[in-house]
Every structure is written in C-alpha cells, then in structure tokens.
Amino acid sequence: MRQFRRMTKTHGLCLKLLGLTLAFGLSATASAQMMINGAGATFPYPIYSKWFDAYAQVDPSVRFNYQSIGSGGGQKQILAQTVDFGASDGPMSDDNLSKAPAKILHIPTVAGADVVAYNLPGNPALKLDADTIAAIFLGEIKEWNDGKITALNPGVPLPDQEIVVVHRSDGSGTTYIWTDYLSKISSEWKTKVGTNTSVNWPTGIGGKGNEGVAGQIKQTPGALGYVELIYAIQNKMPYADVKNASGKFVKASLDSITAAMATAQIPEDFRFSITNAPGDNAYPICGATWLLVYEQQKDAMKGKKLVEFLKWAQKDGEKMAKDLDYAPLPAALQARVLKRINEIKF
Amino acid sequence: MPARMAPPSRFGDKAFEWLTLGMALVVILLVFLIGWQLARGSSAAIQKFGFRFLTTSTWDPVAEQFGALPFIYGTLVSSLIALLIAMPLSIGTAVYLTELAPRWIRQPLISLIEMLAAIPSVILGLWGIFVMIPWLRNYPFPLLKRFFGWTPFFTGPIYGTSMLAGGIIIAIMILPIITSVSREILRSVPNLQREAAYALGATRWEVTRIAVLSYAKKGLFGAVILGLGRALGETMAVTMVIGNTPQIAASLFKPGYTLASVIANEFTEATTDVYLQALFEIGLVLFGVTILVNLLAQLLLRTMTRTSTTRAVQ
Numbered sequence: 001m002r003q004f005r006r007m008t009k010t011h012g013l014c015l016k017l018l019g020l021t022l023a024f025g026l027s028a029t030a031s032a033q034m035m036i037n038g039a040g041a042t043f044p045y046p047i048y049s050k051w052f053d054a055y056a057q058v059d060p061s062v063r064f065n066y067q068s069i070g071s072g073g074g075q076k077q078i079l080a081q082t083v084d085f086g087a088s089d090g091p092m093s094d095d096n097l098s099k100a101p102a103k104i105l106h107i108p109t110v111a112g113a114d115v116v117a118y119n120l121p122g123n124p125a126l127k128l129d130a131d132t133i134a135a136i137f138l139g140e141i142k143e144w145n146d147g148k149i150t151a152l153n154p155g156v157p158l159p160d161q162e163i164v165v166v167h168r169s170d171g172s173g174t175t176y177i178w179t180d181y182l183s184k185i186s187s188e189w190k191t192k193v194g195t196n197t198s199v200n201w202p203t204g205i206g207g208k209g210n211e212g213v214a215g216q217i218k219q220t221p222g223a224l225g226y227v228e229l230i231y232a233i234q235n236k237m238p239y240a241d242v243k244n245a246s247g248k249f250v251k252a253s254l255d256s257i258t259a260a261m262a263t264a265q266i267p268e269d270f271r272f273s274i275t276n277a278p279g280d281n282a283y284p285i286c287g288a289t290w291l292l293v294y295e296q297q298k299d300a301m302k303g304k305k306l307v308e309f310l311k312w313a314q315k316d317g318e319k320m321a322k323d324l325d326y327a328p329l330p331a332a333l334q335a336r337v338l339k340r341i342n343e344i345k346f
Numbered sequence: 347m348p349a350r351m352a353p354p355s356r357f358g359d360k361a362f363e364w365l366t367l368g369m370a371l372v373v374i375l376l377v378f379l380i381g382w383q384l385a386r387g388s389s390a391a392i393q394k395f396g397f398r399f400l401t402t403s404t405w406d407p408v409a410e411q412f413g414a415l416p417f418i419y420g421t422l423v424s425s426l427i428a429l430l431i432a433m434p435l436s437i438g439t440a441v442y443l444t445e446l447a448p449r450w451i452r453q454p455l456i457s458l459i460e461m462l463a464a465i466p467s468v469i470l471g472l473w474g475i476f477v478m479i480p481w482l483r484n485y486p487f488p489l490l491k492r493f494f495g496w497t498p499f500f501t502g503p504i505y506g507t508s509m510l511a512g513g514i515i516i517a518i519m520i521l522p523i524i525t526s527v528s529r530e531i532l533r534s535v536p537n538l539q540r541e542a543a544y545a546l547g548a549t550r551w552e553v554t555r556i557a558v559l560s561y562a563k564k565g566l567f568g569a570v571i572l573g574l575g576r577a578l579g580e581t582m583a584v585t586m587v588i589g590n591t592p593q594i595a596a597s598l599f600k601p602g603y604t605l606a607s608v609i610a611n612e613f614t615e616a617t618t619d620v621y622l623q624a625l626f627e628i629g630l631v632l633f634g635v636t637i638l639v640n641l642l643a644q645l646l647l648r649t650m651t652r653t654s655t656t657r658a659v660q
Binding site: 164219 | 407408471479480483505506585586590591607614615617618
C-alpha cells in the first residue's frame with residue numbers, strides 16, 4: 001500500500017515535470033526567432049556578418065546563420081536545398097543550374113578586385129597591361145627587365161632578375177576573377193588554362209590563402225602575384241596600375257570597381273563578369289559576389305522574411321560596404337536587382 | 347574447516363572479453379567505413395579515369411583531367427625527408443634524456459618538447475612562411491647548393507618554398523611524438539642490461555649502443571613508424587611552405603604538392619561533380635598510401651628483427 005502510494009506520488013511528479021517541459025517548449029517555440037540558414041563564399045563573409053548583425057535591430061524576429069564554407073559548398077547546399085540561401089563568388093555554371101529542382105536567382109551584393117602585387121628593390125610604382133600580365137603568368141616573360149615591361153615603365157629601374165610568379169593554391173573567388181580576366185584578354189590563356197576557382201597553372205608557386213600569397217611575395221625578392229585589393233591595402237603592399245579596355249592606366253580602388261560594374265554588360269540573369277570592362281575609370285580585374293535564392297520560396301513565412309532582408313541589403317546594406325572595403329553596386333544596377341528581388345514568390 | 351566457497355563467477359571475465367573485443371571491432375569497422383565511404387564518394391572518378399588516375403600528372407580542374415601522381419610523389423618524398431631529419435634528432439634526444447641528462451635539465455627539456463607538439467599547425471605554417479623560409483633561403487639552401495649542387499637534388503633556383511622546406515616543417519611536427527615514444531621505450535629497457543654491460547667493462551657509449559639501443563631497436567622502429575603515419579597526413583603547415591605545384595622534380599629546391607594539401611586547398615571551392623569526386627579519390631589514395639607504407643614498415647621490421655636474432659644466435 002505504502003509502496004503504491006509512493007509510486008503514485010512519483011508518477012504525479014513526473015506528470016508535473018512533463019507538463020512543465022511541455023509548457024516551456026511551447027512558449028519557447030512561440031517566441032522563438034525565425035532562423036534563416038545560408039552557406040557559401042568566404043570573401044563576403046565579413047560584410048554579410050555585419051549585415052546580419054545590423055538587421056537584427058531592423059527585424060528582431062528573424063535571425064541569420066551563415067556558414068562561410070566556400071563557394072563550392074554554397075552552390076552544392078542550395079542545390080540540395082539544405083540552406084535557405086547560398087552564396088558564391090562566381091556565378092553558377094549552366095551545368096550546375098540544370099541540376100536545380102527549381103529556378104535559382106543570382107542576387108549580386110558587393111564586389112572586390114584583384115591587384116598585381118610585387119616585391120622589387122625600392123618598390124617603384126609599376127604599370128602593366130593585359131598582354132604583359134598574361135605573358136608573365138603563361139611563363140613567357142621570365143625576367144623583370146624584359147622589353148615589354150620596360151616599355152610600359154620608362155625611367156623605372158628594373159633589375160635583371162627572375163620574376164617569381166605567385167598564385168593562390170586554394171580554390172578561391174580571387175582566382176576565379178583572375179583567370180576570368182586572363183581568359184578575356186588572352187586567347188592563349190583561354191584555350192590552355194581557362195577560368196575556374198583553381199586551374200592548372202603554367203608557371204609559378206602556390207600560396208595558401210591571401211596571407212600565403214602575400215607572405216610569399218613579401219619574402220621573395222622579385223616576386224609577383226595577385227591578392228585581393230583589401231588585403232594589399234591592409235598590408236601596405238605596392239600594386240601595379242593596370243591598363244584597362246579603354247587604354248587608360250587605372251589604380252584599383254573601390255570607386256574604380258564600382259565604375260567597372262557601371263559600364264560592364266550585365267545580362268538579365270545577373271550571371272555577369274565585370275573583368276576588362278570598358279570605361280575610362282573602370283579597373284579591369286574585379287568581380288562581384290552573389291547570393292543564391294530560389295525564385296519560388298517553399299516556406300511562405302521564411303520567403304517573406306528573406307525577401308525583406310534582401311531588399312534591406314540592397315537599400316541600406318550597400319551603404320556599409322565601403323567601410324569594410326567592399327565596392328557597392330552602382331545605383332542603376334541596384335535598381336535592377338531590387339526589381340528582381342520583388343519577383344521572388346512565396 | 348575450509349568454508350565452502352561458490353565457484354568464482356566467470357561472467358565478469360566473459361563480459362570484459364566481449365567488451366574489449368567490441369571496442370577493437372569498432373576501430374576496425376571505422377577503418378573499413380572510411381575506406382568504403384571514400385570509395386563510394388569517388389566511384390564515378392574511378393570509373394572515368396581508371397588506373398590513369400595514379401599514373402598521370404595533369405591536374406586540370408577546367409578540362410576535368412585529373413592525375414594524382416605528383417601528389418603521391420610529393421607525399422612520399424616530403425615524408426621521407428621529414429623522417430631522415432627527425433629520426434636521428436629525436437632518437438638522439440631520447441637517448442640523451444634517458445641515459446645522460448642530469449636530472450635538473452631533464453624535466454624542462456621534456457616539457458619543452460611536449461610544448462612543440464602543442465603548437466597548432468596553422469601557426470607553425472605561418473612561422474614557416476615568415477621566419478623559416480627566408481632563413482632557409484638565405485643561409486642553409488645556398489650552402490647546400492654550393493656543396494651538393496653536383497647532385498640532382500640541390501639544383502635550380504632557390505625560392506625558399508620547396509619540397510625540402512615542406513619536409514623540414516613535417517620533421518618539426520613529428521619530432522615530439524617520436525621523441526616521447528622513444529623515451530618511454532628506452533626507459534623500459536631493464537637496468538640489468540646496462541649493469542651487465544658495465545660489468546663487462548663497456549664505456550658509456552658502448553653501453554648505450556649495445557645494451558640499450560640494440561635491445562630497444564624494435565620499439566624505436568615502431569616509434570618512427572608512428573611518426574611516419576603522422577607525416578603522411580600532415581596538411582596545413584606543409585601547404586603553407588611546400589609551394590603547391592603538382593610536378594615531379596628531382597631537385598628538392600623545387601616546389602611540390604602533397605595529397606593532403608590538395609584536398610585542403612581545393613575541396614571547399616570545387617563546384618563540379620567530377621572535380622569533387624577526384625578530390626575524394628585523392629583521399630582514397632592517401633588512405634591507401636598510408637596503409638601500404640605502414641604494411642611495408644611492418645614487413646621491414648619483421649625481417650630486421652629476424653636477421654638480428656639469427657645473428658645473436660650465431
């Protein structure tokens with residue numbers, strides 16, 4: 001009898017506990033923030049985190065979780081529908097898009113540039129053009145005092161020294177922009193090497209990440225390689241002015257990147273490339289980064305919140321870009337992108 | 347009168363046996379699962395490239411042509427360099443610590459070596475780029491070139507980042523494990539051995555050589571194998587200093603590439619299926635190379651100990 005009573009007692013306690021947990025659980029879900037998951041490119045990660053942080057004040061009911069696993073991962077995950085949005089430093093290929101269960105939209109957000117950094121005695125200011133850069137990276141120009149380089153830089157003392165070419169060894173959007181540029185300006189590069197996040201390099205040493213390439217350049221006399229503009233600025237590395245499609249020598253800067261986006265041909269699906277853009281002020285070696293979303297959102301609530309965020313990012317988020325050394329989209333392109341965002345259905 | 351005791355229960359023993367057997371099986375199962383998963387992940391690449399994958403040297407993600415030979419070569423050569431450097435250093439250190447070092451120096455030295463093992467790989471890699479490489483390029487490499495430039499191994503321009511630099515950084519990373527395992531092995535050599543040798547009038551060096559080292563030979567070899575296992579899979583620090591160029595060159599001043607490095611470098615940004623599958627297959631090859639090298643080492647160990655026992659009998 002006593003035993004029985006004790007049993008019912010514990011039973012009752014259990015029930016109470018169960019009720020309590022249930023109540024807690026329910027109230028938790030009721031007040032829980034909606035979680036929107038994304039994954040992909042590492043290059044825009046700093047600005048995306050800033051956006052998500054700032055957006056928490058605009059709409060406290062939604063939270064973003066972004067994993068910077070790389071563009072390849074971003075494309076894979078959006079195709080597999082394991083995330084609500086993907087992110088990529090290069091547009092998706094036709095082949096990859098054809099695998100998607102529904103239409104995927106490319107939403108450009110910000111842009112960056114690759115600069116040609118070098119290590120020469122005294123680090124003089126250098127000017128380079130497309131042919132020279134391609135020839136250096138194809139291994140055809142091997143010495144610093146090659147006629148092609150001296151012709152572009154009259155009066156600059158160039159040593160009789162081997163050019164040590166340094167490139168990225170890890171797959172990256174930076175390499176995508178670089179090889180995209182080289183493919184556009186050199187048919188030999190296009191057929192021999194091509195455009196990708198990593199390629200079969202004809203010459204040079206591979207450094208891992210911007211820090212790896214920058215480290216190699218800084219440590220190796222006579223080295224030349226490409227790094228992200230932000231990285232070169234922050235590390236005070238000298239970088240060359242590059243002759244653009246209009247025949248002007250342009251220094252890489254946030255303004256000259258935005259100028260390139262303003263003059264580049266941008267197709268309706270936004271899978272554009274802004275390398276070698278025409279226009280006097282356009283820096284030729286730059287590229288945008290994209291968010292990838294399905295045109296038809298599965299979850300109506302989530303879709304609505306995502307669209308709200310994308311609009312906010314284009315209107316207000318773009319204003320934060322320059323502070324973080326990213327180039328914002330030009331106004332005309334922003335308007336076009338906003339129109340496309342409005343077409344997302346949920 | 348002895349009290350009647352119940353026969354001791356065998357259940358505990360049995361349960362213990364099953365438990366440990368289960369644990370051993372889990373480990374074996376894990377190895378098979380990894381292998382199976384890697385093979386599954388790369389099945390299309392295996393079908394597409396077949397045996398060519400192991401024998402060709404082009405790695406072109408744009409044209410989707412993939413050959414792993416330079417990576418296999420780079421992994422084996424960099425690990426071999428690492429072993430050649432680390433083996434004498436760490437066994438020498440272990441001998442000093444167990445046989446010769448005064449007590450006051452022993453503990454600080456051991457802690458220092460253990461600290462070396464605790465340095466994260468990335469940090470070591472950055473140190474490699476910014477400190478080790480410039481130093482190697484300015485001092486030891488030119489010397490090597492001057493004195494050994496007549497061999498094919500030390501020719502060509504010196505960039506710093508090279509197969510040799512990769513091997514050296516791996517050597518630094520495997521030093522602590524070989525040293526501490528060797529130290530434990532030398533410590534387990536019975537003192538009787540040493541005393542017997544001393545009694546025969548052997549000098550300190552002779553005692554170490556005859557009574558300690560040859561007694562512990564098998565164990566020391568095992569320690570080296572452990573180090574080799576780690577060397578084959580070292581990734582981050584090697585990637586920072588090896589130059590990441592898939593080529594097979596005799597000169598150790600030339601940049602190289604390892605299996606683990608190419609996976610770390612390219613996996614995150616690989617977008618096409620064949621490309622990803624090829625990277626998976628690289629993983630499978632690394633898995634195979636590691637197993638094969640370990641098996642070979644075991645075989646070597648077995649023949650080595652057999653000849654030494656026959657010699658002892660004679």
